[in-house]
Amino acid sequence: MSKNAISNSVIRRLPRYYRFLGELEGNGYIRISSRELAEKMGLTASQIRQDFNCFGEFGQQGYGYNVSELRRQIGIILGLDKKTPIILMGAGNLGKAISAHIDFQSRGFELIGAFDISPEIIGKKIGMITVRDISELEQFCAENKPQAAVLCIPQDVAEKETERLIEYGIHAFWNFTHYDLSITHENVVVENVHLGDSLIILSYAINSTENEINS
């Protein structure tokens, strides 16, 4: 379909474009030039034009880009018009908070189930859905065919549970564990959120800028 594969660097900028365009739209912008958008986003106009051109010609010479049309197109590229069924694995503090906090709908997903092993958690509600016993997982997958899973389970069961999920037909993971899915499984799609690593990078940044000042 696409002539050349889109590079990862471009993809990772798309959600941010999508957000900014949404804000612009809300503020009544009809059109915007790459130069003006670049200024607002702290990028170069060149990069913006290169990025958008990966997907086709969205702009008009001498005019710029139509804000709402451009946003709509990026939304389609990102698959935000889809409703991929997704389940939550591990409804502890973090899993519960993330599932309650994130609007899955507007990001191309529909949360259809949540599973945990702990009796205190099973039966509790997260928004509209009820946390189920993990023993019901196989049957649930057979019936409802979730395609993706949010992994908020402890490190030590991550490998085993992931195996199972793949067996049951799940092929995409939003991974909050440190288990390295992408190394062991080649045919699945993984997006890692390594909160701990992120905090460590902040630690580095703090300490390295301090050194900078002293040198």
Added chain:
Amino acid sequence: MSKNAISNSVIRRLPRYYRFLGELEGNGYIRISSRELAEKMGLTASQIRQDFNCFGEFGQQGYGYNVSELRRQIGIILGLDKKTPIILMGAGNLGKAISAHIDFQSRGFELIGAFDISPEIIGKKIGMITVRDISELEQFCAENKPQAAVLCIPQDVAEKETERLIEYGIHAFWNFTHYDLSITHENVVVENVHLGDSLIILSYAINSTENEINS
């Protein structure tokens, strides 16, 4: 101090090295070669040697790297021996879950306070600390001099609250909001965690691999 500034790409790999080396240490490894580590981590040996050499000569020719010594050095580079005082802004679902879930100590921080505006949340405990009324923020900062903040506050107050925090001497942010700190404030250190964007990228990955199969 450092001869050449270390590139961002290298820094973002360090926490992962640190984790892997910790596991190896736990498994009784004394030494490891760049080739063997590369295999385990899905990188090239070249890249590993380049990365480590940014910081000095950690290895020994003909032998490889001493696992625990290398890990210790990376820890120091990342500032994990520090205890930067940090506060939580916004102790709702997400803020509470993240603060309870993350081990700040092992990542160079000490959580010393939490603030919220909601009466139902104020007074509650997160681990050892009690959530305070945000009206106490100024005095607390004057007395305890936090240097960093976890931002888990709603989008619409993010800008205003951030101004205040910077005024009170906070210069580093672990930012879970979509407010674009780095554009408006140049002299602060920011690490963004854009959970929503991350989920969108998973959406793209799912849909683009499906297209791949059909083409």
Added chain:
DNA sequence: TAGATTGTTAATCGATTAACAATC
């Protein structure tokens, strides 16, 4: 038509990989 701004090619910059001499 003149001015603006894109789409696109070329130039630059940075990051990754390959190669190999140094050395343990």
Added chain:
DNA sequence: TAGATTGTTAATCGATTAACAATC
């Protein structure tokens, strides 16, 4: 000494920026 493996330089690859002709 011979074998292994680093540290480092050179080559390649990819991503960003600059430039400009095309065109609205």
